[in-house]
Amino acid sequence: xxxVTQTPRHLVMGMTNKKSLKCEQHLGHxxxxxxxxxxxxxxxxxxxxxxxxxxxxxxVPSRFSPECPNxxxxxxxxxxxxxxxxxxxxxxxxxxxxxxxxxxxxxxAGTRLSVL
Amino acid sequence: KQEVTQIPAALSxxxxxxxxxxxxxxxxxxxxxxxxxxDPGKGLTSLLLIQSSQREQTSGRLNASLDKSSGRSxxxxxxxxxxxxxxxxxxxxxxTSGSRLTFxxxxxxxxxx
Numbered sequence: 001x002x003x004v005t006q007t008p009r010h011l012v013m014g015m016t017n018k019k020s021l022k023c024e025q026h027l028g029h030x031x032x033x034x035x036x037x038x039x040x041x042x043x044x045x046x047x048x049x050x051x052x053x054x055x056x057x058x059x060v061p062s063r064f065s066p067e068c069p070n071x072x073x074x075x076x077x078x079x080x081x082x083x084x085x086x087x088x089x090x091x092x093x094x095x096x097x098x099x100x101x102x103x104x105x106x107x108x109a110g111t112r113l114s115v116l
Numbered sequence: 117k118q119e120v121t122q123i124p125a126a127l128s129x130x131x132x133x134x135x136x137x138x139x140x141x142x143x144x145x146x147x148x149x150x151x152x153x154x155d156p157g158k159g160l161t162s163l164l165l166i167q168s169s170q171r172e173q174t175s176g177r178l179n180a181s182l183d184k185s186s187g188r189s190x191x192x193x194x195x196x197x198x199x200x201x202x203x204x205x206x207x208x209x210x211x212t213s214g215s216r217l218t219f220x221x222x223x224x225x226x227x228x229x
Contacts, residue, residue, distance in 0.1 A: 002161070004159070006159075031215065033215070040221070041221070042218070042220055042222075043160075043205065043207075044219075045215075092159075101165050104165060105217070107152075109157065109158050
């Protein structure tokens, strides 16, 4: 148990559906992240939030809409996705966003998303 | 654009063997390098973090080295155990903020009893 909880663990949705992924951290961290892990591709950063403010958007299509209401919760709202968006979506949190050891990222178990 | 490559993609060894996983990166302007472990159905767990000014870090049976100028890192696992079976990922931080990590595709390790 890393202290980062993601729900649901598995999600199947059609291309016209709207769904949301949820991430919650109980570590007292201030930064939260969304990553995408596709088959046979490296883990890819999508968004970074620090103190609820978005600080990184890695050119993610607008059909992915993040929301960070507070430092403990992060959502990823999904709409009109494509089959190629099927992947493992991982959430992470860290104390801060500096490059020092105290800002190591802690990951949740991920949501396995299948888009039909 | 930073690219991270991990070799081999998969490795199978008998229990008790010492082994080395390799990671290379194309741009030596990094701030730190991390090794993560990913178990099936679980997220990533950070194993070791090496700052750009450091040469190596050790934690138990794990030792990670960094040669920033040549763009290489190795993860040495001593006396491997079946419980070490997992995918090992290497990631480099390319910004001072530390938030932008570039990952390799990983090495899938199987340690056979």
